[in-house]
Amino acid sequence: MTQYAFYFDSSKCTGCKTCQVVCKENHKLPTDNLWRRVLEYQGGSWSVDASGCYVPEGAFGYKISLSCNHCDMPACMANCATGAISKDEDTGIVSIDREACIGCKACITACPYEAPTFIEETGVVSKCDMCLDEVSSGHVPFCVASCPMRALDWGDKDELIAKYGEGDVEIEPLPENTTGANLIIKPHPAAQKTGAGTGSTVNLAEEL
Ligand code: SF4
Ligand code: SF4
Numbered sequence: 244m245t246q247y248a249f250y251f252d253s254s255k256c257t258g259c260k261t262c263q264v265v266c267k268e269n270h271k272l273p274t275d276n277l278w279r280r281v282l283e284y285q286g287g288s289w290s291v292d293a294s295g296c297y298v299p300e301g302a303f304g305y306k307i308s309l310s311c312n313h314c315d316m317p318a319c320m321a322n323c324a325t326g327a328i329s330k331d332e333d334t335g336i337v338s339i340d341r342e343a344c345i346g347c348k349a350c351i352t353a354c355p356y357e358a359p360t361f362i363e364e365t366g367v368v369s370k371c372d373m374c375l376d377e378v379s380s381g382h383v384p385f386c387v388a389s390c391p392m393r394a395l396d397w398g399d400k401d402e403l404i405a406k407y408g409e410g411d412v413e414i415e416p417l418p419e420n421t422t423g424a425n426l427i428i429k430p431h432p433a434a435q436k437t438g439a440g441t442g443s444t445v446n447l448a449e450e451l
């Protein structure tokens with residue numbers, strides 16, 4: 244079995260959100276829904292010197308581009324009462340059957356990455372499907388293809404690890420990896436480990 248995964252180089256990401264917008268546009272998501280979000284994590288402080296200039300005092304910041312991680316042990320799937328969520332045996336892609344979803348939001352509560360999103364217009368939950376139609380046609384996902392910094396990659400997880408190394412996924416503001424997330428992050432030089440963070444997510448509400 245192949246397990247597809249995402250790779251994300253946080254040291255390259257400028258936070259332009261092209262990946263987020265291209266995903267939203269190509270999947271025709273409503274105004275209040277995102278399948279990929281670019282989290283902005285910042286901390287530290289600034290002071291003002293005698294000449295009125297701002298001086299960083301340990302100020303830091305970096306971005307994490309995040310979608311569904313098509314986990315090995317999907318908490319969303321384990322908590323869906325109707326069996327609407329499944330993990331494909333050949334690709335490892337975790338999908339939601341919109342016909343079987345009753346919109347109870349149990350998967351939204353269960354997912355540590357806040358990946359599933361409730362669509363008000365249809366009354367069901369949806370999330371990143373790894374651009375199933377695109378990858379089935381031999382293309383890469385829209386978000387990966389669109390990144391101007393080439394900070395994103397996608398493919399067979401073992402091949403990504405061979406190319407980039409094991410990386411990390413327990414980087415603030417992401418949680419402990421309890422679901423076997425298929426996301427390989429190359430951390431930003433300022434990255435803080437999950438549980439040891441001193442910063443906070445500073446996105447506007449509409450960006451989340
Ligand atoms: S990231 Fe969340 S929604 Fe995606 S497979 Fe894992 S638990 Fe499910
Ligand atoms: S793989 Fe496709 S559906 Fe998933 S975040 Fe990227 S563009 Fe969106």
Ligand code: SF4
Nearest residue numbers: 256257259260262390
């Ligand atoms: S498109 Fe690339 S550089 Fe821009 S926010 Fe997404 S991952 Fe970062």
